[in-house]
Amino acid sequence: MSSRGKTFDEASFIATALPATGEQSPIIYEAPAEPPPTSKPDHAGHRERVRARFLKVGGEAFEDYELLEILLHIVIPHKDTKPLAKALLKEFGSFSAVFAASPERLKSIKGLGPTSVTSLKVIQATAARFARDGINFDKPILSSWTQLIDYCTAQMAYDSIENLRVLFLDKKNRLIADEVQQTGTVDHTPVYPREVIKRALELSATAIILVHNHPSGDPSPSSADVRMTREIADIGKSLGITLHDHLVIGKSGHASLRSLKLF
Structure with a gap:
């Protein structure tokens, strides 16, 4: 009995609360809000601009440190490589001298590890092979x-x-x-x-x-x-x-x- 004297009809309540099929209403979940996008590091935008410029004007228009920087982008993909490029040129004196340096000397430079040093030596060997292929040894x-x-x-x-x-x-x-x-x-x-x-x-x-x-x-x-x-x-x-x-x-x-x- 309710406080107003009416009889509670359980069957009528269930019939009213549920759909005619007898199935429960689906529960709808809302997807959690996506976190705000993380901002890219400052050097990421710079790196993209350097790549775009390289494709537009070619390597001949690049200063030594710029060309070395973009090469280091490949070797060390998640780091701002401009300071490292300038440090290498200062240490070894020239673009070519960086690649000709011994692995031991390269490893002594802060920011270069065994993998990056190996990559630089591979680039050196590739350049030498390219120069050799420029000679027609059949003549x-x-x-x-x-x-x-x-x-x-x-x-x-x-x-x-x-x-x-x-x-x-x-x-x-x-x-x-x-x-x-x-x-x-x-x-x-x-x-x-x-x-x-x-x-x-x-x-x-x-x-x-x-x-x-x-x-x-x-x-x-x-x-x-x-x-x-x-x-x-x-x-x-x-x-x-x-x-x-x-x-x-x-x-x-x-x-x-x-x-x-x-x-």
């Missing part, structure tokens, strides 16, 4: 002299120790082999002329080009360079092997002992 190598200089510069100019590279050629002056014969110190490479000529005979080479680097950056040949060149030329001549040239590669350029009339 006489002397006809691609400028490309050869570019290749040797990319391979050796920024090495921290001296290396002697020998290009072995056939009778048509086409490349048979490109080998680093000796590795030395920061200012000296031990060269054994008879070993150089012996290797030429093993490869049936009829001509060679010597190439070595000066880590100091100055490509001026030393008196020891001249003596070694003349000795190799003399031994080779007696065995029918021609020494076309001896190139000295440095960061500031290159020197040709043949052009300088030093042998």
Whole structure:
């Protein structure tokens, strides 16, 4: 009984409260409100602008630090890389020197780890391969002299120790082999002329080009360079092997002992 004297009819209440089918009304849940979008870090917008500019004007229009920065975008995707790019250039002195630096020196730079250092060395190897592919080795190598200089510069100019590279050629002056014969110190490479000529005979080479680097950056040949060149030329001549040239590669350029009339 209600307080007003009416009888409570349970069956009528249920019939009124539920749909005619006897099923319960569905419960509708509202999706929780989405959190506000997080703001992108400041460097994200800068990175997008740099990429857009690169696609529009190309790498030639970029300063060294800008090109290095965009390369580091790939290597380190979630970091503002402009400060790191400038720090690397300050430490090593030039764009090419950054990539030519030893893994140990690169790892000493704050912001670079084993993965990023490996990526930089892969980029260096890719650039060197690209330079090498610019030379048509099916034709006489002397006809691609400028490309050869570019290749040797990319391979050796920024090495921290001296290396002697020998290009072995056939009778048509086409490349048979490109080998680093000796590795030395920061200012000296031990060269054994008879070993150089012996290797030429093993490869049936009829001509060679010597190439070595000066880590100091100055490509001026030393008196020891001249003596070694003349000795190799003399031994080779007696065995029918021609020494076309001896190139000295440095960061500031290159020197040709043949052009300088030093042998």
